[in-house]
Amino acid sequence: MLRLLKFAWQNFSRNIWLSLVTIIIIILSLFLINLIIILNILVNQSLNYYKNKVDISVFLKPEVTREQALAIKDELSGNAEIKEIQYESREQSLEKLKERYQNNPLFLESLKELENNPLGETLIIKLRQIEDYSKVISILQSENYNKFIEINFNIFSDIKKVINKLDGISQKIYQTELITVAIFGIIIFFLIFNTIRLAIYSHREEIAIMRLVGASSWFIRGPFLLESILYGFFAWLANLVFLFPLLNFIQPYLEKFLDGDQFNIFSYFSQNFMPIFGWQLIILIFIGVFSSFIAVHKYLKV
Amino acid sequence: MIIFQNITKAYSPASCALQKVNLRIEKGEFVSIVGQSGAGKSTLVKILIAEERPTEGKIIVGGKDITNIRHDEIPFLRRKIGVVFQDFKLLPRKTIFENTAFALEVCGYSNKKIKVIVPQVLKIVGLGDKQDRFPKQLSGGEQQRAVIARALVYQPEILVADEPTGNLDTINSREIVDILKKINLLGTTVLLLSHDREIVNHLRKRVITLDKGVVISDKQNSLYLI
Ligand SMILES: Nc1ncnc2c1ncn2[C@@H]1O[C@H](COP(=O)(O)OP(=O)(O)O)[C@@H](O)[C@H]1O
Numbered sequence: 001m002l003r004l005l006k007f008a009w010q011n012f013s014r015n016i017w018l019s020l021v022t023i024i025i026i027i028l029s030l031f032l033i034n035l036i037i038i039l040n041i042l043v044n045q046s047l048n049y050y051k052n053k054v055d056i057s058v059f060l061k062p063e064v065t066r067e068q069a070l071a072i073k074d075e076l077s078g079n080a081e082i083k084e085i086q087y088e089s090r091e092q093s094l095e096k097l098k099e100r101y102q103n104n105p106l107f108l109e110s111l112k113e114l115e116n117n118p119l120g121e122t123l124i125i126k127l128r129q130i131e132d133y134s135k136v137i138s139i140l141q142s143e144n145y146n147k148f149i150e151i152n153f154n155i156f157s158d159i160k161k162v163i164n165k166l167d168g169i170s171q172k173i174y175q176t177e178l179i180t181v182a183i184f185g186i187i188i189f190f191l192i193f194n195t196i197r198l199a200i201y202s203h204r205e206e207i208a209i210m211r212l213v214g215a216s217s218w219f220i221r222g223p224f225l226l227e228s229i230l231y232g233f234f235a236w237l238a239n240l241v242f243l244f245p246l247l248n249f250i251q252p253y254l255e256k257f258l259d260g261d262q263f264n265i266f267s268y269f270s271q272n273f274m275p276i277f278g279w280q281l282i283i284l285i286f287i288g289v290f291s292s293f294i295a296v297h298k299y300l301k302v
Numbered sequence: 303m304i305i306f307q308n309i310t311k312a313y314s315p316a317s318c319a320l321q322k323v324n325l326r327i328e329k330g331e332f333v334s335i336v337g338q339s340g341a342g343k344s345t346l347v348k349i350l351i352a353e354e355r356p357t358e359g360k361i362i363v364g365g366k367d368i369t370n371i372r373h374d375e376i377p378f379l380r381r382k383i384g385v386v387f388q389d390f391k392l393l394p395r396k397t398i399f400e401n402t403a404f405a406l407e408v409c410g411y412s413n414k415k416i417k418v419i420v421p422q423v424l425k426i427v428g429l430g431d432k433q434d435r436f437p438k439q440l441s442g443g444e445q446q447r448a449v450i451a452r453a454l455v456y457q458p459e460i461l462v463a464d465e466p467t468g469n470l471d472t473i474n475s476r477e478i479v480d481i482l483k484k485i486n487l488l489g490t491t492v493l494l495l496s497h498d499r500e501i502v503n504h505l506r507k508r509v510i511t512l513d514k515g516v517v518i519s520d521k522q523n524s525l526y527l528i
């Protein structure tokens with residue numbers, strides 16, 4: 001067994017340039033795949049971030065009293081889709097309005113002209129899942145609540161469109177990820193296939209002697225299969241060495257982008273090491289063994 | 303030891319390399335098989351080591367029918383039969399010791415055993431003092447002796463030498479034949495295949511003559527007829 005490894009290592013180091021080129025191409029492919037995975041994670045993360053920011057402000061009609069508003073709030077809270085409801089009194093709303101238009105004296109003047117607060121009570125609904133958006137909207141549109149509410153439901157359908165669009169983008173990136181993995185999988189397959197084929201060719205004398213002196217076929221094949229595993233393993237290792245510093249590098253920008261959101265891409269990758277990189281290694285080894293097995297089968301009649 | 307029964311080998315339907323060959327070689331014999339080039343000598347060897355399958359007939363080695371030998375049994379057959387070919391096939395980047403040890407390495411022998419067996423075998427072929435040289439640094443005869451050493455490392459019951467002197471001058475050829483004789487005396491069955499009249503006549507052992515794939519004579523203490 002140790003001797004097999006020694007032979008595999010000899011194959012590997014004797015054709016050092018071919019081996020290096022093979023590994024570098026595998027590294028580049030892996031790196032590209034991982035970049036797309038990162039992109040996908042970032043898009044999803046920012047989507048989640050913005051999705052969580054989407055809430056529904058329900059402006060009740062001015063004639064709805066505080067007591068009625070609180071009653072509606074309690075009733076709505078019974079819905080499973082709703083995480084929480086914040087109540088904002090008409091006085092608070094007015095303060096906010098004044099604050100927002102503090103640089104517009106004309107507007108403030110006209111507010112003062114009014115004797116009563118023209119605003120109604122407000123309920124701010126936070127959803128458990130953005131997907132339930134339409135459901136909650138239709139509850140609000142039902143007869144029970146419709147009469148209390150003073151809004152234009154068109155705004156909501158616009159928000160819905162934006163959400164769908166973002167979901168579409170994340171879907172597209174996911175598809176790109178799959179296609180890239182497939183394409184590079186095929187490239188790596190043929191690359192290893194060809195490298196092993198050349199290795200077999202450059203070892204044809206040894207192989208002829210091995211056959212003549214009665215080496216078992218596994219002893220003849222073994223080094224080539226091991227060699228392909230070495231390629232996968234080294235490329236995988238090198239990829240990690242490049243990737244983690246990159247993650248560290250983009251982390252500060254990410255924090256700025258998703259201000260305040262607690263998301264660390266570095267620890268995300270560390271925590272999901274096995275699901276992300278473990279699978280990459282397994283698939284790489286599988287591709288390597290599979291392609292070299294076919295090459296050995298085709299060019300080594302043992 | 304070796305029995306060829308009605309062996310016919312046709313590489314293509316048009317021409318036969320061997321036709322109904324019947325031979326029986328006993329344990330410990332020294333047999334020369336002679337014939338002009340193209341007579342089918344190498345084909346006979348290939349069938350013996352299961353590199354080629356006979357088109358017809360049956361072949362038995364050491365009491366075992368190997369006509370339809372299973373693929374995974376071939377290595378074990380080949381460890382029973384040491385083979386030397388005309389083109390030496392030493393690995394140029396390995397020393398004589400390493401070349402000889404290679405045969406044992408690839409069959410999973412321990413390094414300890416290799417260190418014992420290889421020097422012994424190299425001594426038999428007279429290369430005891432040249433084991434650290436590279437093939438380039440040896441004469442043709444010495445190279446061929448190294449190949450014989452490599453064929454001997456498993457202590458095979460049969461040693462087959464297909465044109466072992468093909469590339470050598472007369473003196474070197476005599477040396478090789480003398481080594482084969484020595485190996486035969488140590489108990490190994492030896493099959494020498496050659497088209498070289500000189501060395502076969504020098505031997506005065508059993509000679510089988512092949513012509514166009516047919517056995518035309520099989521005599522003890524004989525000379526090369528054609
Ligand atoms: N692999 C092969 N395919 C087709 N014909 C072959 C092959 N090997 C040998 N032959 C033919 O079989 C005949 C015997 O060849 P061979 O056994 O090599 O003879 P020898 O060793 O006596 O010179 C020759 O006519 C040769 O052309």
Ligand SMILES: [Mg+2]
Pocket residue numbers: 340343344345464465
């Ligand atoms: Mg021949």
